[in-house]
Structure formats: C-alpha cells, structure tokens
Amino acid sequence: MNRLILAVAALGLVLGSVSLSQGGPILIGAPFELTGDQAAFGTIELDAVRFANELRPTVLGRSVEIVAVDTASSASESSNVTQRLIDQGVVALVGWCCSRGAIPAAEVAQAAGVVSISVTSTNPQTTLVGEGDPRGSFSFRVDFIDPQQGGAGADFVFNTLGGRRVLVVRQIGDAYSFGLTEFFTNRFIQLGGEVNIQDVNEGQTDFSAQVAALQAFNPDVVYSSAFPPQSGPFIRQARDGGYTGPFAGGDAILSQQTVDLAGADAILTAEGTANVFATSPVGAADVGSPEAQAFLQAWQARFGDNPDPFETLGFDAYNVVIQAIENIGPAFNERSLAEQRVAIRDALLATENFPGASGSITFVDTDGTPRNRVLGVFRMDLDAEGKLVSGGLGTLVATAGG
Amino acid sequence: MTLAQFLQQTINGLSLGSLYALLAIGYSMVYGILRLINFAHGEIFMLGAFFAFYTFTFTGLPWWVAMLVSMVLTAGAGLLLERLAYRPLRDSPRTTVLITAIAISFLLQNAGQMIFGAQPKPFAPPSLLLKPLQFELAGNRIFLRWTGVLVPIITLALLYLLTLLVQRTRIGKAMRAVAQDTEVARMMGINVNFVVAITFVVGSALAAAGGVMWGMTFRNIQPLMGIFPGIKAFIAAVVGGIGSLPGAMLGGYLLGLAEVWLVALLSLFQSNAFTLTTYRDVLVFAILILILLFRPHGIIGEGTAEKV
CATH class of the missing domain: 3.40.50.2300 (Response regulator)
Structure with missing residues (x-):
C-alpha cells in the first residue's frame, strides 16, 4: 500500500514537472539530412534555421531552442528520430530538405498530432499524409510541389x-x-x-x-x-x-x-x-520585397555571401512557425503540450500573406502546401x-x- | 550495335575487368594460403583510393608517385590487418576468422565515413589523362578516355611483375609451398608467418593500384566504394577458380567484359516502361551461376589441387 502511495506521488511529481517546464524554453525539433546523399541540402537548411533562431530567439517571452538531429538521408532513420523528438516534448517540427525522409516523418508526426513543416520536400504526398484523419492534417511545407x-x-x-x-x-x-x-x-x-x-x-x-x-x-x-x-x-x-x-x-x-x-x-x-x-x-534577391531585402542584408552581414533558395526557405520555415505561436498569444503558455501542438497547427492554417524572405506564404484553405510559390x-x-x-x-x- | 560501339565497349570492359582482376588476385592469394575469404579486401581497395587522394591533395606529387605512395601505405594497412586481426586467430575455426573479416569490413566502412567524411570526393586524374580519345571508325565516332587505355596497360604490367614474383623468386616458391601444404612447408623450414605477411602486402598493394585507377576512371571516391567492387571481384575469383592466380585474372576480365557488353546489348532493347540496363547485375550474376553449375571449381580451378 505504501508503495502504491509512493508511486502515485512520483507520478504526480512527473506530471507536475511537465506543467512546470512550460516556463522553460520552447523546443522546436529540427530533423535534417546531415549525412548521406542529401547532406548538401540538409546541412545548409539547418544552418538557415539556426540563423533564423539567432535573429528571433524568443516568442511570448520564452526562449526558443532548436533540437537538431540527423536523419542520415534515410527514410527509416527519419521516422525514428522524429518519434524521439516528439517524445522529448517538441511543440513542432521544422526540417527535411527532401521527400524521402519527409513523408515517413510526416506520418509519424501526424499520428502524434504534431506539426511537421518541411523546408524543401516537394513530393505532393508529404502534405497528404493526414487525409481522412478526423483531427485534420498536421503536415505543412514552405516550398512548391x-x-x-x-x-x-x-x-x-x-x-x-x-x-x-x-x-x-x-x-x-x-x-x-x-x-x-x-x-x-x-x-x-x-x-x-x-x-x-x-x-x-x-x-x-x-x-x-x-x-x-x-x-x-x-x-x-x-x-x-x-x-x-x-x-x-x-x-x-x-x-x-x-x-x-x-x-x-x-x-x-x-x-x-x-x-x-x-x-x-x-x-x-x-x-x-x-x-x-x-x-x-527563387532566391531572396529575386523576390524583392522589403522582408526579402532585410533577410538578404542580414545574411550577407553574417556570412559574407548570398543565401541560396534552400537557405531562404529554411529561414522562412522557422519564422512561419514562430509567428504562428506568437499569434496564439499568451494563452499558449497556459496549455498542455498536446493542446499547444494543436494550437500551432490551427494558427498555421490561419496564416495568410505571411511576409517571408521567399515571398508571401498563405496556408488558408490549403492542404499545407502554400499557394502561389514562384519557381x-x-x-x-x-x-x-x-x-x-x-x-x-x-x-x-x-x-x-x- | 555498330563495330565502333562494339570496340568502344570492349575497351571499357577491359578497363573495368582490369580493376576486378587486380582485386580478385588479393582474394585468391589469401584464400590459396590461408583458406580465408578476406571480406575486408574491398575496404583495402577503398583505403588505396583515399591514400592516393590525400597524397596528391596535400603534396601535389605526380599521380604515378601518389599511386606508388598509396600502394606502400595500403600494403602497410594490409600487413597491420593481418597482424592484428587474422594472425591471433590463425588456429581458430574458419568461421571465426570469416566473421572477423566481415567485422573488419564494416569497421573500415564506418571508420572511413567518420574520418574521410561520408560525402563523395571528386577524384581528379592528371589533366593529360582527361583528354578524350576520339577517332572515326567506319563512319562512326568512338569516344574513349586515355584512362580507359592506360588502366589495362598498368594492370597487365603489374600482373606480369606478380607472375615473376610467384614463379621466379625464392619467396614465390615459398608461397607456392605454403599454399600446397602449410604444415609440410613449415617442417621444411619455411617461415610461414613471413609468407602470409608478404601475401597480404602484395594483395593489398595491388588492391590499392585498383582503387586509384577506379578513382581515375569514375572520377569520384567515397568510403563505401569498396563494397560492390569487392563482392564482384570475389565472385570473379570464384568463377576463375579461387586459389588460382591466372583464374582470378581471367575471372576479373570475364566479369568486366560480360557486364559492359551485356549492358550495351540491353540498352538497344529497352522502352520507357522497362529499363533493362538496371538489371545488369541480375543478368551478369545469372550467367556466372550457370558457369559455376557446370564448373563448380571455377574455370581454371582443379578440384582439390590448389595453387597460390
């Protein structure tokens, strides 16, 4: 009997620590292709996500922490690391240069009810994995298809x-x-x-x-x-x-x-x-909007060269998620992890004309693939x-x- | 297929076959002496390519010097492999040594990915060899590369030196003796450990030459590059008659020519729905299985009597 009481008390402590952790950093999972045949894209996109995080390190008064992992350009490894990130308590996932890893990971994230936003996966299937799910789709991208x-x-x-x-x-x-x-x-x-x-x-x-x-x-x-x-x-x-x-x-x-x-x-x-x-x-230089120009100058000041389109989209993928969290407002911090994850999805689906470095991003009335991307x-x-x-x-x- | 295409593909096949032959000899020599299938031989070949790559990247030495340096370094790696991994297990059951060889193969693949990086590296052959070799034959243009011509020539020169070593020198005689009967050779006063070491040195140096020429031919190298050539060269050695040096050479050239000819032939009969050239390995290996059905000891192998 004593043991049972102890176990219940321990469980209470664990649950209590979960709600306490809501004052800590917001975790964003970043599974990217850092090794394998897609590493040329995965590595630069992660760099761009980190750069975006440097420029915008906080939201709703809390710091945002990027949890980066390597998918090894493998479909099965991508599912595995995605599940691990979800178990670690990330509120959303920003990653994947490529469809090979993005599709199986989107399935894992869909099952768990966590937003996955792919930077440059272009296969249509990536944002169709939630079809028929009564909770709606959780998969997004910022690129064309x-x-x-x-x-x-x-x-x-x-x-x-x-x-x-x-x-x-x-x-x-x-x-x-x-x-x-x-x-x-x-x-x-x-x-x-x-x-x-x-x-x-x-x-x-x-x-x-x-x-x-x-x-x-x-x-x-x-x-x-x-x-x-x-x-x-x-x-x-x-x-x-x-x-x-x-x-x-x-x-x-x-x-x-x-x-x-x-x-x-x-x-x-x-x-x-x-x-x-x-x-x-197209790269930021060819978009021409004030946001694209600002990004271009910040990137040049930091890295001394021009960003390519993959980097530009990595930058936007991070910012569109952070903006969605911002739009939810302070109520976000009061919610449970599962509710936060759904709220981010809902806020993303309400995104209209977000002024990204790659042009404007709209998810309203889409399956998670932004409308009118320029190629x-x-x-x-x-x-x-x-x-x-x-x-x-x-x-x-x-x-x-x- | 025009005569020009046939000639072009034949030279490509000889070039690929040379590389298989250089590798197959390593398998055959080690098997002849130790009855061990050295599955790490493909990784020795990979090391050869990387040693040459780093030699001419960092020192800018001419390619043939880089190749010699790489042969020496790779021979050292082979020697180390024998000394550290295989010699302590000399008296263990064969399967133990075989499993060790497979483990070493995985170890070197993964260590290679960690040390050299997993991304393929461009392997730049000397600009002289980059020049295309083009000429007209019966109204058809032939496109060759100088590397394609040079690879068989270097290979044949190395194989000639190897034959001299095995047939004309004292150490060659000792190698043949150990291959015939290790125990009797030992009783006759032959230093078996030394002979085994020399076998690994020679086999690894030839694999290194193969690795460097593979890099020059296909223009890129990566840490997993040894897997397929390694398996194919092993099969070439078996088809030729494992344990036999002429068998390994014959098997290598046969496999190289069969692959290239078959692919050239297949590419003439294909449509969108069915890309036949993808089946090259399936068809080539089907032919090799047929050969082994009729000659289980390989083309040159003679049952139990095995030579180095």
Whole structure:
C-alpha cells in the first residue's frame, strides 16, 4: 500500500514537472539530412534555421531552442528520430530538405498530432499524409510541389532548349526522384516529346551502363532527378562518353556538390557558358520585397555571401512557425503540450500573406502546401574558381507561377 | 550495335575487368594460403583510393608517385590487418576468422565515413589523362578516355611483375609451398608467418593500384566504394577458380567484359516502361551461376589441387 502511495506521488511529481517546464524554453525539433546523399541540402537548411533562431530567439517571452538531429538521408532513420523528438516534448517540427525522409516523418508526426513543416520536400504526398484523419492534417511545407516543378521543367526543356528526345535519370528508392520523374515525363510526352528513363542507385560510382543507354538513345537533353552524389558523376561520365548536349534537372541538382563532382569542364560548354539548368525556388534577391531585402542584408552581414533558395526557405520555415505561436498569444503558455501542438497547427492554417524572405506564404484553405510559390529556372553559371555564381545559385533565366 | 560501339565497349570492359582482376588476385592469394575469404579486401581497395587522394591533395606529387605512395601505405594497412586481426586467430575455426573479416569490413566502412567524411570526393586524374580519345571508325565516332587505355596497360604490367614474383623468386616458391601444404612447408623450414605477411602486402598493394585507377576512371571516391567492387571481384575469383592466380585474372576480365557488353546489348532493347540496363547485375550474376553449375571449381580451378 505504501508503495502504491509512493508511486502515485512520483507520478504526480512527473506530471507536475511537465506543467512546470512550460516556463522553460520552447523546443522546436529540427530533423535534417546531415549525412548521406542529401547532406548538401540538409546541412545548409539547418544552418538557415539556426540563423533564423539567432535573429528571433524568443516568442511570448520564452526562449526558443532548436533540437537538431540527423536523419542520415534515410527514410527509416527519419521516422525514428522524429518519434524521439516528439517524445522529448517538441511543440513542432521544422526540417527535411527532401521527400524521402519527409513523408515517413510526416506520418509519424501526424499520428502524434504534431506539426511537421518541411523546408524543401516537394513530393505532393508529404502534405497528404493526414487525409481522412478526423483531427485534420498536421503536415505543412514552405516550398512548391513537383507537379509544378516537373511541369515547368518539361516546358523549359521542350520550348526553350528545344529538346524532343530526353533521357531521364531517376534514383531508385527515392520518393522525390520518382515523383518528379513522373510529373516531368507526363508533361513532356503530352507536349509531344519522347522519354527514356534510366535508373541509378544511391552510392553508385560506375554509370557506364546508363552512359551506354544514353549513347544508344542519343537524346537532345538529359534530365536528372537524382541527388548530387549521383548526378555529378553521371554528368562527368556522360561527357566522357561523348555527350555534349544540355543537362536539366529539378532543385536537387542545384548544388556546388554537383559541380565539384562533375568538374567545371563538364558543366560549361567550350565557349564557357553553363549548359546545365535546374528548376528551383527563387532566391531572396529575386523576390524583392522589403522582408526579402532585410533577410538578404542580414545574411550577407553574417556570412559574407548570398543565401541560396534552400537557405531562404529554411529561414522562412522557422519564422512561419514562430509567428504562428506568437499569434496564439499568451494563452499558449497556459496549455498542455498536446493542446499547444494543436494550437500551432490551427494558427498555421490561419496564416495568410505571411511576409517571408521567399515571398508571401498563405496556408488558408490549403492542404499545407502554400499557394502561389514562384519557381525559377537557373543556369548553373560558374565563376573563375568553378563556384556557382550568386552564392550557389547560378543565373535566373526564367520564372513560372506566383 | 555498330563495330565502333562494339570496340568502344570492349575497351571499357577491359578497363573495368582490369580493376576486378587486380582485386580478385588479393582474394585468391589469401584464400590459396590461408583458406580465408578476406571480406575486408574491398575496404583495402577503398583505403588505396583515399591514400592516393590525400597524397596528391596535400603534396601535389605526380599521380604515378601518389599511386606508388598509396600502394606502400595500403600494403602497410594490409600487413597491420593481418597482424592484428587474422594472425591471433590463425588456429581458430574458419568461421571465426570469416566473421572477423566481415567485422573488419564494416569497421573500415564506418571508420572511413567518420574520418574521410561520408560525402563523395571528386577524384581528379592528371589533366593529360582527361583528354578524350576520339577517332572515326567506319563512319562512326568512338569516344574513349586515355584512362580507359592506360588502366589495362598498368594492370597487365603489374600482373606480369606478380607472375615473376610467384614463379621466379625464392619467396614465390615459398608461397607456392605454403599454399600446397602449410604444415609440410613449415617442417621444411619455411617461415610461414613471413609468407602470409608478404601475401597480404602484395594483395593489398595491388588492391590499392585498383582503387586509384577506379578513382581515375569514375572520377569520384567515397568510403563505401569498396563494397560492390569487392563482392564482384570475389565472385570473379570464384568463377576463375579461387586459389588460382591466372583464374582470378581471367575471372576479373570475364566479369568486366560480360557486364559492359551485356549492358550495351540491353540498352538497344529497352522502352520507357522497362529499363533493362538496371538489371545488369541480375543478368551478369545469372550467367556466372550457370558457369559455376557446370564448373563448380571455377574455370581454371582443379578440384582439390590448389595453387597460390
């Protein structure tokens, strides 16, 4: 009997400490791809979230603490670390450059009733995991989605590059790559083009099989939906195999890592202009709003270079969540953790024209994918040292949407 | 397939086969002497590539010097591996040593990711070798790389030196003796430990050469790069007849050519719905299983009589 009383008392202490902890820092989980083949994006997006946290370290009189973890670019590891963060008591999750980890994590967060906001996952499924849940969806993103990106890519390849036969590089086991390939291919065939899909594996170094297929198919343009550790060497080996035409791809190839692995001579034509193009969210410099300008100046003052779109969106993802908490008001601090998590979701869904560095963000009447995001087509121009110009962006050659 | 394409793919296949052959010899030599399948051999190959990478990144030495430095360093790593992990288990059951080899393989993969970083690194071959080698043949353009021509030449030179070592020197004779019967060789006054050490040194140095040339051919290296080439070279050694040096060479070239030819052939018959080239490993290994069904001891292997 004594033991039972002790146990009840201990339980009371534990519960009491939970309500006491509401005076402590607000925890935001930040699961990002810090190792593995998506690390080039995950690491810079986490840096941007941390930078946003530096600029806005408190909300409702409490400090905000970023709890960063590595998803290792793996779908299963992403679910695991997400569950761990939820158990640690984070009020919301801001993370994921990529759909491979974002989709399974969004499912975990949905089941737990915690907001997950993905920075640059573009597969539509990421914000559809809550379909049919009577509590409503808890998954959000700040980027555009792949039907837009794949469609714009196909239009650009067909109309601007004049491609009619396209070889598409697809990465096995990756949700982003398969989704983007499907949306690109459907649109491109609809336009009247012909497509040949080649699959590559994560960690593959020898692409002679795919290059042989390329030589046999003889395409006008090669479109890659694979990540830089695969796309870079593929571009290299395609050039070594005699392919001289343009490359195009989604936002996953727009990285210095692609350039380094391919070699500058594989990116540039003999005349010295880049012959590789990527669709991507536009950077703050091309948004032009006062908020974008302020972000640009703060970033340049802190890091001495220009932010790229992934960093800009990482910055916005953090701020849109903090703004939602701010909008809930002081009542937020009185609530239980579960209620806080739902309140953040409700406040996010009420977000209209939030002035982000990447443009305005609206979640009202959406499934968690913001309306009217602007997409740019970038030419991956290099400076004399072989670095992508404009702080890792290249040159904006076209925009779509908005 | 045009004649030009065939010729081009044949040279690519010889180049890939050379790399498999260099690795397969390491498996075969160690198996011949210790009856051990050294599953960490793929990671030795990876170390070879990284040693060369850091040598020419930090010292700017010419590539062939970097390759020699890497061969020496990797031979040292192989020696250390034998001394620390395998020699203490020399008299243990075979499975114990086999499990140790697998553990060492995982250990080196993960240590590599921690020390070198998990991201692939661009591996820059000398600019001379970067120049494409293009010419017309019967109206068709052939695109080759100088590396593709150089790799088989360097490999054949190394294999010739290895044959001299095994056939013409005292240590080679000792190696053959230990491979035939360790106990009798020991009774005849052969220092078995020394012979085993030399086997690891030679096998690791050849793997390092393979790793460096792999990097030059495919232009990027990463800590897990040894896994697939390692497994394939092991299979090449088995198909050729494990324990036999000519068998390992033959197996390596056979596997390289089969892969590349098959892929070139498959790429002619594919549609969007079905990308055949992805099945390259499935088909290549199906062929290899067939070979083993008809020649269980490999192409050159002769039942129980095994040579180094």
